[in-house]
Amino acid sequence: MALLKPRSRRGGGRPTIADVARKAGVGAITVSRALREPGRVSEELRRQIEAAIDELGYVPDPNARALASARAEVFGVLVPSLTNNVFAEVVRGIYDSLSDGPFRIQLGNTHYSGLEEERLLQVFGSQRPAALIVAGIDQTPTSRNLLQNAGCPVVQVMETGPDPVDMMVGFSHLDGGRTATEHLIEAGYRRIGFIGARMDPRSQRRLAGYRAAMEKAGLFDPRLVTTTPVLSSVTLGRELFRDALAKMPTLDGVFCNNDDIALGVLFECHRASIEVPKTIGIVGFNDFDMMQVAFPSITSIRTPRYEIGRRAVAMALAAIAGNRPQERVVDLGFELRRRESTAR
Amino acid sequence: MALLKPRSRRGGGRPTIADVARKAGVGAITVSRALREPGRVSEELRRQIEAAIDELGYVPDPNARALASARAEVFGVLVPSLTNNVFAEVVRGIYDSLSDGPFRIQLGNTHYSGLEEERLLQVFGSQRPAALIVAGIDQTPTSRNLLQNAGCPVVQVMETGPDPVDMMVGFSHLDGGRTATEHLIEAGYRRIGFIGARMDPRSQRRLAGYRAAMEKAGLFDPRLVTTTPVLSSVTLGRELFRDALAKMPTLDGVFCNNDDIALGVLFECHRASIEVPKTIGIVGFNDFDMMQVAFPSITSIRTPRYEIGRRAVAMALAAIAGNRPQERVVDLGFELRRRESTAR
DNA sequence: GCCTGATTTGGTAGCGCTACCATCATCATC
DNA sequence: GATGATGATGGTAGCGCTACCAAATCAGGC
Numbered sequence: 056m057a058l059l060k061p062r063s064r065r066g067g068g069r070p071t072i073a074d075v076a077r078k079a080g081v082g083a084i085t086v087s088r089a090l091r092e093p094g095r096v097s098e099e100l101r102r103q104i105e106a107a108i109d110e111l112g113y114v115p116d117p118n119a120r121a122l123a124s125a126r127a128e129v130f131g132v133l134v135p136s137l138t139n140n141v142f143a144e145v146v147r148g149i150y151d152s153l154s155d156g157p158f159r160i161q162l163g164n165t166h167y168s169g170l171e172e173e174r175l176l177q178v179f180g181s182q183r184p185a186a187l188i189v190a191g192i193d194q195t196p197t198s199r200n201l202l203q204n205a206g207c208p209v210v211q212v213m214e215t216g217p218d219p220v221d222m223m224v225g226f227s228h229l230d231g232g233r234t235a236t237e238h239l240i241e242a243g244y245r246r247i248g249f250i251g252a253r254m255d256p257r258s259q260r261r262l263a264g265y266r267a268a269m270e271k272a273g274l275f276d277p278r279l280v281t282t283t284p285v286l287s288s289v290t291l292g293r294e295l296f297r298d299a300l301a302k303m304p305t306l307d308g309v310f311c312n313n314d315d316i317a318l319g320v321l322f323e324c325h326r327a328s329i330e331v332p333k334t335i336g337i338v339g340f341n342d343f344d345m346m347q348v349a350f351p352s353i354t355s356i357r358t359p360r361y362e363i364g365r366r367a368v369a370m371a372l373a374a375i376a377g378n379r380p381q382e383r384v385v386d387l388g389f390e391l392r393r394r395e396s397t398a399r
Numbered sequence: 400m401a402l403l404k405p406r407s408r409r410g411g412g413r414p415t416i417a418d419v420a421r422k423a424g425v426g427a428i429t430v431s432r433a434l435r436e437p438g439r440v441s442e443e444l445r446r447q448i449e450a451a452i453d454e455l456g457y458v459p460d461p462n463a464r465a466l467a468s469a470r471a472e473v474f475g476v477l478v479p480s481l482t483n484n485v486f487a488e489v490v491r492g493i494y495d496s497l498s499d500g501p502f503r504i505q506l507g508n509t510h511y512s513g514l515e516e517e518r519l520l521q522v523f524g525s526q527r528p529a530a531l532i533v534a535g536i537d538q539t540p541t542s543r544n545l546l547q548n549a550g551c552p553v554v555q556v557m558e559t560g561p562d563p564v565d566m567m568v569g570f571s572h573l574d575g576g577r578t579a580t581e582h583l584i585e586a587g588y589r590r591i592g593f594i595g596a597r598m599d600p601r602s603q604r605r606l607a608g609y610r611a612a613m614e615k616a617g618l619f620d621p622r623l624v625t626t627t628p629v630l631s632s633v634t635l636g637r638e639l640f641r642d643a644l645a646k647m648p649t650l651d652g653v654f655c656n657n658d659d660i661a662l663g664v665l666f667e668c669h670r671a672s673i674e675v676p677k678t679i680g681i682v683g684f685n686d687f688d689m690m691q692v693a694f695p696s697i698t699s700i701r702t703p704r705y706e707i708g709r710r711a712v713a714m715a716l717a718a719i720a721g722n723r724p725q726e727r728v729v730d731l732g733f734e735l736r737r738r739e740s741t742a743r
Numbered sequence: 744g745c746c747t748g749a750t751t752t753g754g755t756a757g758c759g760c761t762a763c764c765a766t767c768a769t770c771a772t773c
Numbered sequence: 774g775a776t777g778a779t780g781a782t783g784g785t786a787g788c789g790c791t792a793c794c795a796a797a798t799c800a801g802g803c
Contacts, residue, residue, distance in 0.1 A: 069525075069736075071759055072758080082782065083760080084784080085758065085781085085783070086784075087761060088761095088781095088782085096781075096782085097781065097782090100782085104765090113525075115760080116526075118471060118759080119468045119759035122460070122462045122758055122761090123762080124761055125789085131744065137487055137491045138484060138487045140484065140487075144482055147481040147483055154508070159505060161505075162494070162504055163500070177458070178458075180458075181413075181458040181459070181460065181791085188498050237640075240783040250631065288688045290689075293692050321693075324757085326694045327693035331591055344633050345659075345662060345663075348634050348637050348667075349666055349667045354561050415790085417789080426754075427789095427790080427791095428753060429752060429753070431790065431791060432751095439750085439752095442753065444751090444752085459789085462790090463788070463790040463791090464790055464791075465758095466758050466760085466788090466791090467758055467790040468758085469758070469802080600794055
């Protein structure tokens with residue numbers, strides 16, 4: 056008589072929770088509990104179960120878990136760019152904070168497109184993630200709606216604003232732009248340009264900060280502003296600076312939308328023998344490592360990218376654990392790093 | 400009399416494949432087939448099913464799918480760093496190639512640690528991914544074993560070598576190092592240093608290429624080599640260059656392990672009024688955008704990072720579809736970009 | 744008309760896990 | 774000693790989907 060079930064598990068024969076339960080002499084559900092809520096299982100059984108797990112080399116199947124509990128141990132992370140170092144550091148912060156626990160990261164690249172963001176939120180939602188972390192606060196109404204109905208903690212990162220979907224961690228780009236510009240003004244520069252590429256909402260707010268500072272000092276002139284929607288790069292920084300100079304030869308300072316642009320400006324100054332900081336003052340944004348090494352070293356606004364990632368995860372984990380933080384909007388601030396490029 | 404089943408689906412009430420089947424008046428399995436193998440379903444039913452899907456806004460549950468088919472639509476991607484631009488571009492290539500299809504990306508950061516790589520492969524394996532893409536070819540025996548038994552296509556990227564686990568896409572770092580060094584020699588430099596940080600296996604091979612070229616020209620001297628295991632940065636490039644100069648004041652050229660180091664060297668040359676390329680020639684590695692903008696522009700080895708990501712996915716997808724490429728090792732090469740920093 | 748094989752469709756039985764309840768001790772309380 | 778209250782454990786019934794097989798249909802050949 057043949058065996059009824061020829062042990063042909065479809066799934067490749069890895070040990071399951073039932074195998075562990077059999078070996079430990081307990082019910083499957085007790086194994087499940089021992090894994091998820093160890094406190095609710097007696098110490099004796101827990102030890103037996105752990106021994107069985109070790110012996111069999113059991114690893115829980117995240118897919119089965121997600122299906123049964125209608126909740127995947129996944130953090131959905133949406134950023135507008137994978138190669139922009141700013142977001143890479145945010146992602147690194149998220150990753151480092153999550154690598155101890157059971158949570159995986161599902162990365163989405165919106166390419167600075169609201170439509171793509173909507174599409175990704177749709178896809179991510181179908182997985183019932185444990186939390187969503189999205190860059191920016193300017194979601195489309197559709198995206199906002201998707202976030203609101205995601206049924207999980209949501210953290211908007213990089214910026215602060217008055218109206219969080221759920222939680223927020225970031226800083227004020229407007230204040231950052233204003234601080235950078237005020238610093239140039241205080242240093243004695245007057246014909247201060249703004250140079251920016253890829254004018255996403257954060258860049259727009261830095262520009263607004265620049266404008267506020269310039270207007271307050273009675274120095275604003277629209278011809279001082281040079282922008283392009285093209286993706287930022289060092290090469291582009293150089294080109295935009297040449298455009299700006301051509302348009303406004305009396306330029307004596309520039310606030311650059313980001314450090315790439317600032318570096319391009321610096322190199323062009325070298326090339327054209329424009330003295331920095333004497334003839335032109337330069338301020339960057341983000342304060343990448345290279346800013347302090349550049350010659351002359353470049354003043355920049357230090358932004359807490361890595362810390363934003365870490366804090367976003369901490370808030371999301373707290374919310375998952377049931378104690379949503381009191382402060383739903385966390386401003387991590389920024390810091391002006393004064394260097395040679397503005398030391399006139 | 401109360402309803403028997405108060406329609407309290409645990410899973411939040413999103414439409415399921417059964418809902419679609421009911422609406423379209425077909426069996427559930429036919430809907431499943433229409434989604435995965437449209438060719439095997441008559442055109443009429445297919446149309447009905449598509450209409451039902453649209454109307455209900457049905458999105459397949461990837462977790463249920465993975466559980467039932469014992470195969471997740473996930474590409475596991477293992478890189479040693481999230482912020483190193485080189486890997487960010489590889490990941491971008493992978494992401495762009497995958498964003499059309501159903502596959503998700505599961506990212507792992509090994510932090511240049513073999514042990515961490517083993518741990519991640521273990522975790523990734525428990526999800527039965529559709530494919531694995533790992534950076535480097537120097538896996539530990541344990542990791543190699545895990546890859547071999549992963550039961551899915553595996554692509555090792557960034558390098559080429561004689562013994563792929565399954566497939567490989569990359570280029571020869573040894574040849575890259577040699578080419579860079581030979582270029583300096585041909586340009587007339589003689590006391591050519593090697594400066595490298597974070598001496599991972601790829602850096603080691605570039606160093607080996609440097610050494611081969613130097614020895615062949617009868618120029619090698621161990622005091623010309625300055626390395627550190629510390630993570631690479633522009634700041635570090637500057638410091639290492641100062642060390643190298645202190646050790647060997649007659650240095651007249653440097654091959655830098657990567658572009659960050661090269662940039663640090665360039666800035667230090669500015670700062671110390673060392674003329675480039677007259678007194679010192681500089682060659683970088685990777686050819687980031689900024690190399691061509693720097694003043695003077697910096698000679699570098701252009702590496703096909705993005706293309707490596709794309710090709711790795713293409714090969715993996717082909718293998719999944721059943722037609723594993725003939726060539727299991729693809730060498731995408733590199734290119735020396737001659738610029739001002741070596742134009743003596 | 745019958746058979747064969749290809750094509751299209753559906754039913755059943757899981758995949759591995761957890762939510763929900765039921766059960767059974769144990770112990771304090773009246 | 775009956776009555777809950779509490780805590781530990783287990784059974785059952787799915788989660789939403791697909792593998793596997795069975796059945797139905799149809800074309801063509803004899």
